Each structure stands twice: as C-alpha cells, then as structure tokens.
Amino acid sequence: MTSYLAPIARRLGSRRLWLPFIGPALLIAAWSLLVESGTISPILLPGPVSTLKHLWSVTVSGAVAGDFLMTLSRTVQAFLIATVIGVPLGVALGASESLYRSVEFVIDFFRSTPSSALIPLFMLIFGISDFNKIAISAFAAVLVILFNSAYGVMNAKRTRVMAATVMGATRFQVFRDVLLWESLPQTFVGLRSGISLALVIVVVAEMFIGSDSGLGQRIINAQQIMNVREMYGSILAAGVLGYVLNLLFLILDKKVVHWSGRA
Amino acid sequence: MTRPPQASGGRTWPAITIRGLCKSFGPAPLYRDFDLDIPRNKIIAVFGPNGCGKSTLINMIAGLMPYERGEILFDGKTLKDTKVGYVFQNYRDALFPWKRAIDNIRYPLALAGMARAEIAARVDRIVAAFDVRFDLARYPYELSGGQQQLVSIMRALVPEPEVLFLDEPFSALDYEMTLFIREKLQQVFMETGTTMVLVSHDLEEAVFLADIVLLLTKRPTQIAEIIDFTVPRPRTVATLSTPAFVATKAHTLDVFQREVRK
Numbered sequence: 276m277t278s279y280l281a282p283i284a285r286r287l288g289s290r291r292l293w294l295p296f297i298g299p300a301l302l303i304a305a306w307s308l309l310v311e312s313g314t315i316s317p318i319l320l321p322g323p324v325s326t327l328k329h330l331w332s333v334t335v336s337g338a339v340a341g342d343f344l345m346t347l348s349r350t351v352q353a354f355l356i357a358t359v360i361g362v363p364l365g366v367a368l369g370a371s372e373s374l375y376r377s378v379e380f381v382i383d384f385f386r387s388t389p390s391s392a393l394i395p396l397f398m399l400i401f402g403i404s405d406f407n408k409i410a411i412s413a414f415a416a417v418l419v420i421l422f423n424s425a426y427g428v429m430n431a432k433r434t435r436v437m438a439a440t441v442m443g444a445t446r447f448q449v450f451r452d453v454l455l456w457e458s459l460p461q462t463f464v465g466l467r468s469g470i471s472l473a474l475v476i477v478v479v480a481e482m483f484i485g486s487d488s489g490l491g492q493r494i495i496n497a498q499q500i501m502n503v504r505e506m507y508g509s510i511l512a513a514g515v516l517g518y519v520l521n522l523l524f525l526i527l528d529k530k531v532v533h534w535s536g537r538a
Numbered sequence: 539m540t541r542p543p544q545a546s547g548g549r550t551w552p553a554i555t556i557r558g559l560c561k562s563f564g565p566a567p568l569y570r571d572f573d574l575d576i577p578r579n580k581i582i583a584v585f586g587p588n589g590c591g592k593s594t595l596i597n598m599i600a601g602l603m604p605y606e607r608g609e610i611l612f613d614g615k616t617l618k619d620t621k622v623g624y625v626f627q628n629y630r631d632a633l634f635p636w637k638r639a640i641d642n643i644r645y646p647l648a649l650a651g652m653a654r655a656e657i658a659a660r661v662d663r664i665v666a667a668f669d670v671r672f673d674l675a676r677y678p679y680e681l682s683g684g685q686q687q688l689v690s691i692m693r694a695l696v697p698e699p700e701v702l703f704l705d706e707p708f709s710a711l712d713y714e715m716t717l718f719i720r721e722k723l724q725q726v727f728m729e730t731g732t733t734m735v736l737v738s739h740d741l742e743e744a745v746f747l748a749d750i751v752l753l754l755t756k757r758p759t760q761i762a763e764i765i766d767f768t769v770p771r772p773r774t775v776a777t778l779s780t781p782a783f784v785a786t787k788a789h790t791l792d793v794f795q796r797e798v799r800k
C-alpha cells in the first residue's frame with residue numbers, strides 16, 4: 276500500500292535536502308547579476324567566481340591561513356578567559372538572588388554598552404599590545420556568559436531543588452547536583468553568544484588596534500589598497516570562521532545538554 | 539481538635555505529632571494552633587477543598603516549607619533524624635532529566651554515601667517489586683508520564699523512608715496508569731508497612747487507598763473529621779462496590795459538602 280508513496284516520499288526527501296542550498300544559490304545569482312549587468316563596478320564588487328577563486332588560491336597557498344589561525348587563536352583565548360571567569364561567577368551570582376539583584380544594573384549596563392566603544396579605554400589600560408585585543412574581547416564575552424549562567428541558575432525548577440532537599444541533600448549538594456545542571460542549557464546559550472561576540476570584537480580590534488596579523492587586519496589592509504577581491508575573500512573567511520564556531524556549539528549543545536527543551 | 543493517637547486505629551503509636559502549628563500567607567492565617575497525630579504504618583489520605591492547604595501541610599511536615607510556630611516530631615525525633623520520601627504531582631519537574639531513570643533512582647542512595655554494591659542490590663529489589671517493564675537506561679523525557687511517575691515513586695521509596703509523602707501523585711496520569719500505580723503502592727505498603735501521607739483530590743481514590751481519611755475544612759484550616767476505613771487489604775476493584783466502601787465514601791462526601799457550603 277505504501278509502495279506507490281515511496282517515490283513521492285523519496286522526491287520530497289531529496290527536495291528537503293536541497294532546501295539549504297537555495298539561499299546561497301540565490302545570493303550568488305544576485306551577486307553575479309549585479310556585477311555582470313554593470314550595476315556595481317567590479318572595482319567595488321568583483322564577481323563571485325573571481326572572488327571565490329581568489330579565496331581558494333590564498334587558502335591553498337597558505338597566505339590566509341596565518342591570519343585565519345591568528346584570529347581563531349585570539350577568539351578562543353578570549354572565549355576561554357571569559358568562560359573561566361563568567362560561568363563560575365554567573366552561577367554563584369545566580370545562586371544568591373539578592374547578590375545578583377545588587378549587581379544586576381552594572382551587568383545590564385555594560386552588557387548594553389557596545390564593547391567596541393570601550394576599545395579606546397582598553398588601549399589606555401593595555402596599550403596596543405596583542406593582549407589588548409584578547410582582553411577587550413574577553414570583557415565583551417564575559418558579560419553575556421555571566422548573565423546567562425546566572426539566569427540559568429535563578430530559573431532552576433523549584434520542584435527539583437525541593438526533591439533534592441527532601442532526599443537529604445545539603446545546600447552544597449543541591450548546588451552541585453541540581454543548580455549547576457539546571458543552569459547548563461542557559462549557560463550554553465551564553466557560551467554560543469559569547470564566542471560569536473568574542474569573534475566580532477577580535478576582528479574589530481584587529482582593524483583598529485595596531486595589528487600586523489589577523490583577518491580584521493587583512494580586511495582593512497586590502498580595503499586601503501583597493502584590493503577588493505582580497506577584501507571580500509577575507510570577509511568570507513571571517514564568515515566561515517563565525518559560522519563554524521556557531522555550528523560547533525550547536526552540536527556540542529545537543530550532545531551535552533541533551534535534555535534541553537525536552538524536560 | 540487534638541485526637542489521641544489510639545482513637546484512630548487502635549494500638550499504634552503516632553509516627554508524626556503536630557502541635558500548635560501556625561502558618562499564614564499574608565495577613566490571613568492558613569493554620570492556627572493546628573494539632574494532628576499521624577499513626578505509623580498506615581496510609582493517611584488528606585482530602586479537602588481546593589486551596590485549603592493540603593500541599594502546604596505535607597510540605598511543612600516534610601521540611602519543604604517554613605512555618606511560624608509549632609512543633610512537628612517524628613516519634614519524638616526532628617525531621618533531621620528522620621528519613622522521608624516525597625512524590626510530587628509534577629513528575630516532569632521532579633525528576634532529574636540529565637540523569638537516566640536508573641540513576642535518578644540511585645541518586646538518594648548515592649547521596650547517603652551508600653556503597654556501590656548495596657545501591658545495586660536495593661535498586662534491583664525495588665525494580666523487581668514494581669515489576670518494571672520499560673528500559674530504565676532511558677532518560678526521563680523519553681518515558682511516558684506514568685513511567686516517569688513510577689520512577690519518581692521508586693526514587694522516593696528506595697532509601698526505605700519512614701514516611702512517604704505523596705502530593706496528588708496520580709492527577710496527571712491516565713486512568714489505566716493510575717490503577718496500576720495504586721495497586722503497586724498498596725503492594726509496597728503491605729510488604730513494608732511504610733507510613734504514607736497521600737494528598738488526593740479524588741475521593742474514591744482517597745478512601746480506596748486509605749486506612750484513615752483526614753478531612754480538612756476551608757481556611758483557616760482545621761480538621762473536619764477523621765474517618766477510619768478498615769476494610770482489609772489487598773483491596774481490589776471489587777472493594778469499590780462493597781457496602782463498607784460505599785458507605786464510607788458517602789459519609790466523607792457528606793462531611794465534605796457540609797464543610798464547603800459553610
């Protein structure tokens with residue numbers, strides 16, 4: 276009875292598989308159209324084929340690898356610093372509601388301040404060192420991570436805390452066996468936003484805090500000598516980096532916080 | 539309102555004595571100078587109007603909610619020296635979704651610092667007693683509601699508590715599952731004699747399971763009546779149509795309605 280449905284299901288299935296490619300295809304088509312039709316001068320926007328070709332050649336030649344890895348390394352360092360400080364502090368703040376309420380305004384204020392606005396301040400403190408880029412990026416990420424971890428703990432299910440209490444758990448055991456776990460789904464939201472934000476700030480810092488490496492520096496240098504293929508290629512490389520980091524965290528999230536949204 | 543212990547079922551010592559309990563939310567008192575004796579080795583069903591403080595009462599006894607004044611003792615001991623179990627109405631929020639069902643059941647034993655072998659033996663015993671037919675290696679969210687509540691009950695019972703509290707444990711379950719778990723609870727009770735305090739909003743269920751039905755009034759909450767139901771166990775579906783059951787249920791309903799209309 277299902278035999279005549281099978282081909283349809285198969286077709287539907289394969290159509291599903293193609294769906295994610297429609298967007299990029301449309302984008303590249305529109306891009307080509309704009310360039311081919313002469314709407315935008317190739318001096319400002321080279322065609323997709325020539326841009327991707329260039330990106331490919333600098334990728335295989337290893338020219339972009341150094342900058343890519345530099346940006347990745349700074350982002351990861353900033354993220355790790357932010358995590359090591361943000362998660363424990365956030366969980367601790369979340370465990371004591373009055374403590375959190377008393378610092379809530381400061382956290383919310385700096386979380387709402389564009390971190391890039393603080394770059395000059397950080398330059399005063401750290402100079403134009405390499406660590407400056409990491410520090411400002413970590414500062415931006417730590418707030419969002421801290422905030423999410425704290426909320427994760429505060430929104431822990433009361434019933435679970437009660438269940439552990441009635442089974443004889445001490446305050447510390449409730450913290451270790453319930454609150455920490457309860458905060459994990461929200462902590463992962465924070466970590467994912469945190470690494471994206473860290474990348475954003477690292478790239479900005481590489482552009483404007485005297486730098487001789489990194490994708491940000493590569494982009495701004497290419498722009499200054501009007502090497503647009505190089506510029507778009509580097510932008511795409513930064514995009515790939517951001518996308519992969521995000522994807523990595525989505526996968527990690529599914530694995531680690533398997534109960535998220537299901538319980 | 540105090541009842542001497544021997545009035546409710548004969549030669550038993552009270553497992554729990556409550557004296558002069560006071561509790562209020564806001565200005566209006568919920569309990570004022572409330573006294574109650576809960577005998578050991580019995581199932582006590584707590585029944586009363588919605589919002590009269592049934593959950594609050596067992597939460598105070600189980601140490602989950604503070605009270606302003608009064609004393610609650612377990613055979614003269616405080617809660618700190620007493621092992622209690624608690625089954626929540628909302629099993630979904632009570633189980634730990636990051637632990638497999640089996641690890642949820644092991645948890646209170648691990649918490650008590652029990653040795654691995656002893657934990658395994660105890661868990662095996664309770665799993666056998668409850669005749670579990672589903673895979674306990676699954677996570678709670680992979681189980682049906684009834685299976686989750688069953689896990690929740692096993693987790694509460696596995697440390698062999700002196701008193702087991704159950705707050706409307708069946709109200710989110712379908713009838714078939716309710717019947718099954720009721721029967722298992724009764725069986726565990728017959729084997730272990732664990733004192734159980736069961737809050738129920740279902741009169742039939744309350745009378746069916748109980749040795750004693752504790753009927754509460756509207757706020758400020760007092761004891762309307764304590765009704766004994768002594769039909770021997772095991773009680774079955776046939777019990778539901780016995781004259782004793784029908785009469786007790788009718789009487790309880792009578793008192794309840796009189797209280798609600800007051």
Ligand SMILES: Nc1ncnc2c1ncn2[C@@H]1O[C@H](COP(=O)(O)OP(=O)(O)O)[C@@H](O)[C@H]1O
Pocket residue numbers: 563568587588589590591592593594595
């Ligand atoms: N945390 C609380 N804060 C304020 N009022 C509460 C709280 N918990 C319960 N109450 C009130 O106390 C009364 C008894 O609640 P509860 O014990 O849950 O009733 P029951 O379980 O009998 O339905 C209700 O009127 C309820 O509104």
Ligand SMILES: [Mg+2]
Pocket residue numbers: 592593594
């Ligand atoms: Mg209730």
